[in-house]
Amino acid sequence: MKQEEIIKTFNFNTSAVEIELKDLSFIKELPKLLGMPHKVSFYQLLWLKEGEARHRIDFHEVVINSDQILVIAPGQVCEFDTVSEYEGKMILFTDSFFSVSETDSNFLYTSQILSLVKQNRVVSICPLLIGNLMQLLEEEMKVDTDKFKAGISQSILRIILFDAERSLNANQSIMIQNIASDFCNAVEKNFKKNKRLEYYTNLLAVGEKALSKEIKELTGDTPKVYIDKRVVLEAKRLLAYSSLSVKEIGFVLGFEEPTNFNNFFRKHVHQTPIQFREGTIK
Incomplete structure (x- = not known):
C-alpha cells in the first residue's frame, strides 16, 4: 500500500x-x-x-x-x-x-x-x-x-x-535509565506491528515489574500506556496529514479489523477517527 x-x-x-x-x-x-x-x-x-x-x-x-x-x-x-x-x-x-x-x-x-x-x-x-x-x-x-x-x-x-x-x-531528579531508553527505542521501531507489552519484555529480557517501575518513574505512565500513546500519535499524524482512508490507516498501524482501530482511537482520543480528521481540516 x-x-x-x-x-x-x-x-x-x-x-x-x-x-x-x-x-x-x-x-x-x-x-x-x-x-x-x-x-x-x-x-x-x-x-x-x-x-x-x-x-x-x-x-x-x-x-x-x-x-x-x-x-x-x-x-x-x-x-x-x-x-x-x-x-x-x-x-x-x-x-x-x-x-x-x-x-x-x-x-x-x-x-x-x-x-x-x-x-x-x-x-x-x-x-x-x-x-x-x-x-x-x-x-x-x-x-x-x-x-x-x-x-x-x-x-x-x-x-x-x-x-x-x-x-x-x-x-531534573530522574535520569533516563538504560532499560527505559532501550524500551522507548524498541517501541519506536516496532509499535506498528507489536503493541503487546509481553513482546517488549521478551525482546529486552526484562521482567514486567522492573520495566514498569522504570517507565513509570520516567514518564508517569505504565509501559502499555506509553505504547498506546505512540500509536495514537502516529494515527493522528496519518489522519491529519495523509490521504489514506481510516481503514487503510488502521491497517498500516497493525489493526486487522477497522472496528478495532476505531474503538482503540475513540477510547484514547474521545473522538472517532473521522471526527478527528474533520476537526484538523483548515
Whole structure:
C-alpha cells in the first residue's frame, strides 16, 4: 500500500558533511512551505537570540524565547511561526553525522535533550557560550571541505548539546535509565506491528515489574500506556496529514479489523477517527 502524504517531507541535501547552519529568517522567507505542516528526516536545533516564537509540533504549541534552544526530532510534524518577531539560528544535522563514536551514539539515544520520551524540551543556555559557538560553526561552514571539517563541526555541536543536557540534568531528579531508553527505542521501531507489552519484555529480557517501575518513574505512565500513546500519535499524524482512508490507516498501524482501530482511537482520543480528521481540516 502506497502511503500518500499531503505534507512535504524534506530529506537532508546530499553533502560530504551532514550538518548545515541557517539563519532563522529563512523561515519567514518561505511561509507557504515552512509555515505549513511539514516534516524532515533529520534533527533541527533552533536557537533564539532575540524575541519569542510559537511553533506547532505534533499538534502542540511550543514556545521558545531568547537564549533558549529547542530540538525537533526526525519525523515530527512542524508548523513554524512565520508571524512573530525573532532572530536566531538553526542547525540541521543527521544522526549518522553526530554518531561518530560509541559515546555519541549512546548520547543520541539516552540523553534528555534528544529523548523520545519527552520531546521538544525548551532549554535555557548561556547566551555568550551559544553565541560564540554559533559564530565558530558559521565560520567553519565557510571552509572548503577537508579532513578536519566534519570533526570540528561535530565538536561544536557536541558542546551545544552537552551543555543543554547539563542544564536538564541540573533541573531534573530522574535520569533516563538504560532499560527505559532501550524500551522507548524498541517501541519506536516496532509499535506498528507489536503493541503487546509481553513482546517488549521478551525482546529486552526484562521482567514486567522492573520495566514498569522504570517507565513509570520516567514518564508517569505504565509501559502499555506509553505504547498506546505512540500509536495514537502516529494515527493522528496519518489522519491529519495523509490521504489514506481510516481503514487503510488502521491497517498500516497493525489493526486487522477497522472496528478495532476505531474503538482503540475513540477510547484514547474521545473522538472517532473521522471526527478527528474533520476537526484538523483548515
